[in-house]
Amino acid sequence: MDKPFAITLNIGSSLANHTGSWRNERPVYVNRLPPCNDACPAGEDVQGWLYEGEAGNYEQAWRNLVRDNPLPAIMGRICYHPCQTACNRAELDEAVGINSVERFLGDEAIKQNWQFNVTAAPTGKRILIIGSGPSGLSAAYHLALKGHSVTIRESAAAPGGMMRYGIPAYRLPREILDAEISRIVNMGVVIECNTKVENAEATFGEGFDAVFLAIGAHLGKRAFIPAGDTARILDAVSVLHMTADGQPPMLGRRVVVYGGGNTALDAARTARRLGAYEAIVVYRRTQEKMPAHEVELKEALDEGIVMRWLSTVSRVDEGSVTIEKMALDEKGFPQPTGEFENLDADSVILALGQEVDLSVINGMTEVNVDDGVVEVDGFLMTGRRGLFAGGDAVPGERTATNAIGHGKHAARAINSWLQDQSFVHADRPDLASFDRLNTWYYSDAPKTVRPKLDAARRASNFSEVVQGLDAETAVFEARRCLSCGNCFGCDNCFGVCPDNAVIKIESGKYEINLDYCKGCGICANECPCGAIDMELERS
Amino acid sequence: MSTPLKFYQVGSFAVGNRLLAEGQLSEQSHPDRTNSLTSGHRACQGCGEALGARYALDAAMAATDGKIVAVNATGCLEVFSTPYPETSWRLPWLHSLFGNAAAVATGVAAALRAQGKSDIRVIAQGGDGGTVDIGFGPLSGMFERNDDVLYICYDNEAYMNTGVQRSGATPPAARTNTTHAVGTNPGASFTQGKNLPVIAMAHGIPYVATATVADLHDLEAKVKKAMTYRGARYLHILVPCPLGWGSRSEETIQLARMATECGLFPVFEAEYGEVITTKKIRRQVPVEKYLKPQKRFAHLFGTNGHPELLQAIQAIADKNITKYQLLEADAQEQDTSKESSRG
Ligand SMILES: Cc1cc2nc3c(=O)[nH]c(=O)nc-3n(C[C@H](O)[C@H](O)[C@H](O)COP(=O)(O)OP(=O)(O)OC[C@H]3O[C@@H](n4cnc5c(N)ncnc54)[C@H](O)[C@@H]3O)c2cc1C
Ligand SMILES: Cc1ncc(C[n+]2csc(CCOP(=O)(O)OP(=O)(O)O)c2C)c(N)n1
Ligand code: SF4
Ligand code: SF4
Ligand SMILES: [Mg+2]
Numbered sequence: 032m033d034k035p036f037a038i039t040l041n042i043g044s045s046l047a048n049h050t051g052s053w054r055n056e057r058p059v060y061v062n063r064l065p066p067c068n069d070a071c072p073a074g075e076d077v078q079g080w081l082y083e084g085e086a087g088n089y090e091q092a093w094r095n096l097v098r099d100n101p102l103p104a105i106m107g108r109i110c111y112h113p114c115q116t117a118c119n120r121a122e123l124d125e126a127v128g129i130n131s132v133e134r135f136l137g138d139e140a141i142k143q144n145w146q147f148n149v150t151a152a153p154t155g156k157r158i159l160i161i162g163s164g165p166s167g168l169s170a171a172y173h174l175a176l177k178g179h180s181v182t183i184r185e186s187a188a189a190p191g192g193m194m195r196y197g198i199p200a201y202r203l204p205r206e207i208l209d210a211e212i213s214r215i216v217n218m219g220v221v222i223e224c225n226t227k228v229e230n231a232e233a234t235f236g237e238g239f240d241a242v243f244l245a246i247g248a249h250l251g252k253r254a255f256i257p258a259g260d261t262a263r264i265l266d267a268v269s270v271l272h273m274t275a276d277g278q279p280p281m282l283g284r285r286v287v288v289y290g291g292g293n294t295a296l297d298a299a300r301t302a303r304r305l306g307a308y309e310a311i312v313v314y315r316r317t318q319e320k321m322p323a324h325e326v327e328l329k330e331a332l333d334e335g336i337v338m339r340w341l342s343t344v345s346r347v348d349e350g351s352v353t354i355e356k357m358a359l360d361e362k363g364f365p366q367p368t369g370e371f372e373n374l375d376a377d378s379v380i381l382a383l384g385q386e387v388d389l390s391v392i393n394g395m396t397e398v399n400v401d402d403g404v405v406e407v408d409g410f411l412m413t414g415r416r417g418l419f420a421g422g423d424a425v426p427g428e429r430t431a432t433n434a435i436g437h438g439k440h441a442a443r444a445i446n447s448w449l450q451d452q453s454f455v456h457a458d459r460p461d462l463a464s465f466d467r468l469n470t471w472y473y474s475d476a477p478k479t480v481r482p483k484l485d486a487a488r489r490a491s492n493f494s495e496v497v498q499g500l501d502a503e504t505a506v507f508e509a510r511r512c513l514s515c516g517n518c519f520g521c522d523n524c525f526g527v528c529p530d531n532a533v534i535k536i537e538s539g540k541y542e543i544n545l546d547y548c549k550g551c552g553i554c555a556n557e558c559p560c561g562a563i564d565m566e567l568e569r570s
Numbered sequence: 571m572s573t574p575l576k577f578y579q580v581g582s583f584a585v586g587n588r589l590l591a592e593g594q595l596s597e598q599s600h601p602d603r604t605n606s607l608t609s610g611h612r613a614c615q616g617c618g619e620a621l622g623a624r625y626a627l628d629a630a631m632a633a634t635d636g637k638i639v640a641v642n643a644t645g646c647l648e649v650f651s652t653p654y655p656e657t658s659w660r661l662p663w664l665h666s667l668f669g670n671a672a673a674v675a676t677g678v679a680a681a682l683r684a685q686g687k688s689d690i691r692v693i694a695q696g697g698d699g700g701t702v703d704i705g706f707g708p709l710s711g712m713f714e715r716n717d718d719v720l721y722i723c724y725d726n727e728a729y730m731n732t733g734v735q736r737s738g739a740t741p742p743a744a745r746t747n748t749t750h751a752v753g754t755n756p757g758a759s760f761t762q763g764k765n766l767p768v769i770a771m772a773h774g775i776p777y778v779a780t781a782t783v784a785d786l787h788d789l790e791a792k793v794k795k796a797m798t799y800r801g802a803r804y805l806h807i808l809v810p811c812p813l814g815w816g817s818r819s820e821e822t823i824q825l826a827r828m829a830t831e832c833g834l835f836p837v838f839e840a841e842y843g844e845v846i847t848t849k850k851i852r853r854q855v856p857v858e859k860y861l862k863p864q865k866r867f868a869h870l871f872g873t874n875g876h877p878e879l880l881q882a883i884q885a886i887a888d889k890n891i892t893k894y895q896l897l898e899a900d901a902q903e904q905d906t907s908k909e910s911s912r913g
Contacts, residue, residue, distance in 0.1 A: 041655060042655055043657075046608060073758075551819035
């Protein structure tokens with residue numbers, strides 16, 4: 032008690048004063064669902080793998096990616112990237128080039144020969160997959176990961192479905208396709224080619240515990256068009272299939288393609304590459320109504336493909352077609368005008384959509400078919416217990432990415448079903464919307480544009496059209512990600528708290544010290560990516 | 571002054587980033603930073619002054635290997651940090667009077683010099699009232715003598731500790747308890763006020779700078795730079811006050827950011843009386859965007875508002891923008907206007 036004059040108390044630290052008792056609200060770290068993840072039909076954790084990519088951890092980024100989608104090098108080339116359409120960064124400058132980074136990772140994996148590791152013990156369960164398109168391959172991969180023994184039967188000579196026999200090689204080089212399929216085969220998945228399944232029901236008798244129907248939609252839709260005896264009419268699916276087989280059909284020098292989807296554009300672009308100097312796409316509606324994706328239309332136009340909007344093919348003869356002009360009625364539907372025109376054409380390719388060849392389920396009365404596709408429940412099971420279906424053969428958007436998502440979901444459903452578990456859908460966190468971001472903290476940067484091959488050169492051969500990113504630009508592109516709704520270790524909360532109430536354990540790992548947090552909310556307000564919520568204290 | 575890293579998510583603006591190299595991180599991003607002003611202090615929720623003081627003193631401690639003595643004028647910063655017998659300070663710290671921090675700091679610097687302890691550096695700090703009003707005489711003397719002290723003014727634009735009275739740094743039209751929002755010219759009058767950074771420059775001292783709690787990298791760099799000079803230095807930091815400004819506690823940093831982005835608070839540094847750098851506006855906003863969230867300016871808005879006063883305030887901002895060349899065509903980024911509401 033030896034204190035100076037007038038001093039009666041020992042010096043103390045304000046740490047004794049727990050200002051946390053002032054608080055009405057407390058900050059809570061959250062993980063929200065980024066819009067890209069939300070939009071990906073294959074359910075990829077885009078933000079999660081970009082996070083690894085940002086640090087240059089390419090292998091880890093790839094491993095995070097393939098948790099959901101085993102075909103990144105393919106996806107990086109042919110996916111219509113709805114993730115980018117949803118990307119929050121588009122509101123700031125331009126969407127993150129997710130697809131090009133995905134492609135870079137996929138290519139890197141092929142270059143480095145990264146493989147899938149199956150760590151699950153064999154379950155002894157046998158699953159048959161009918162069809163080796165993206166949905167079948169995806170299901171096979173996810174089932175093999177779980178330790179099941181998987182056989183794929185494929186009627187064609189080589190696996191891949193429409194990725195091999197529809198999508199042209201200039202968009203998806205076959206060595207890429209082969210590399211990603213063989214990685215799945217390396218997991219022990221058996222693919223039996225040239226093996227058409229005639230009757231799905233019969234396969235249950237062979238001892239398979241579950242069957243996944245992934246047969247796609249391969250029958251080109253026909254339309255009745257009056258035609259002369261010598262008129263040359265082909266369907267797009269066959270043209271593309273034959274071309275993929277190395278035996279392209281004779282198309283002549285002037286080709287008319289009838290239809291407005293991606294298949295029509297692929298057929299027209301293929302015709303150009305096969306030597307036609309003129310390829311005209313005839314479509315009955317307008318450009319706005321065209322189902323083909325904008326990018327593909329642009330690339331087709333760049334290559335000199337000519338579009339005839341609001342026109343139908345009314346007659347085909349040797350060397351010419353007659354088209355009728357259409358006009359939109361008040362409801363926006365095309366109506367015939369009675370105005371005709373002749374176009375020179377050595378052949379006409381019909382690209383009017385595809386139908387599912389349902390002969391494989393003939394006689395299976397429990398399996399319902401509606402509008403030409405197989406009906407499934409929320410877990411992709413058909414009316415026949417144990418028979419699941421996905422991809423183009425069931426209702427939904429017909430894209431490879433969607434088929435991959437179906438394959439994943441079917442695999443999970445089959446896995447639960449085999450273990451006699453009830454099916455459960457995982458909870459989806461709330462969306463990480465743009466208004467939750469504090470965009471001040473992001474530097475503005477233009478998207479790295481993929482250099483494109485010169486349009487003229489591109490049209491004359493089957494080499495790949497869109498070039499990939501190099502490692503340096505891939506890292507830059509990944510770093511443009513805003514990390515919506517998920518902490519990325521910027522230290523802002525730790526820095527901006529006036530009360531030092533945020534504890535930094537390491538970069539990206541923080542805790543709130545509730546003894547001192549006054550609940551001002553600055554940390555939440557200054558969090559760039561909206562990963563902190565303020566929650567009311569219960570009284 | 572911020573790291574010239576582009577293409578990073580947050581390279582130049584956030585406190586840290588897991589991808590940045592050690593040398594590019596701010597002092598505040600280090601888990602073992604000094605925390606010169608530690609937890610348990612009694613500042614209001616969201617206090618800009620508490621934040622600014624920790625930012626500045628931690629940077630000074632880092633720059634001098636922890637050899638700092640601080641002298642503190644009376645005001646919120648002193649009152650909320652040291653209710654007897656507690657202290658939040660983790661460095662040698664003296665409380666002077668309201669008006670004589672600069673004089674006391676001069677004395678401390680002289681005593682250290684007499685003892686040959688030239689490695690120990692002195693900082694004086696106070697609020698805007700203690701600096702531009704009552705403490706102005708001693709401060710001007712300290713400048714004039716070029717004493718080896720860094721004086722830091724935490725400007726919250728009024729006498730907050732005694733209940734929000736007008737100071738020489740209170741902006742025009744602001745409502746305080748001595749400038750009520752009544753009459754034809756509600757709030758503080760449109761006078762020149764006391765622009766202390768400019769007055770300090772007029773003394774020709776080695777270093778004068780302004781900063782805000784919204785740009786940590788800039789603030790830290792200026793403190794560190796100030797510690798490289800000997801002689802009188804002056805740093806003026808804008809620190810929003812939720813209580814006095816009538817703003818939401820979570821908006822403290824956002825308001826400081828908007829004060830600079832609208833041009834009302836120019837951020838610059840000067841050497842020996844000459845401006846050497848200015849911080850360019852990145853996403854320009856009209857003054858309304860800065861004023862509207864503050865209740866002290868509420869009388870300017872709404873049906874009985876004062877658009878002519880808003881115009882006059884915008885004119886002040888525009889004048890700053892011209893005088894300090896705050897816009898630079900190529901350095902400025904596009905205001906996307908779609909920017910989120912929290913931007
Ligand atoms: C020209 C064209 C271009 C396209 N471009 C794109 C694109 O750029 N991006 C995109 O995302 N999507 C694109 N698509 C769509 C995409 O290819 C399909 O949505 C996707 O391939 C569907 O996958 P799937 O697994 O359901 O069926 P498929 O890929 O069609 O595979 C089904 C497989 O099952 C086999 N099979 C069928 N019946 C049997 C049977 N009874 N026994 C054994 N095997 C059988 C078939 O031979 C085939 O290999 C395109 C489609 C076409 C036609
Ligand atoms: C000589 C003297 N007059 C008046 C006071 C009362 N007083 C204490 S703090 C203060 C105002 C402080 O205002 P400012 O310097 O702006 O600091 P802030 O509290 O706003 O941070 C006043 C008037 C005093 N302590 N000493
Ligand atoms: S910024 Fe990143 S996390 Fe956000 S939507 Fe785009 S890719 Fe996804
Ligand atoms: S900034 Fe600090 S005091 Fe304010 S809410 Fe966050 S942790 Fe609490
Ligand atoms: Mg003050």
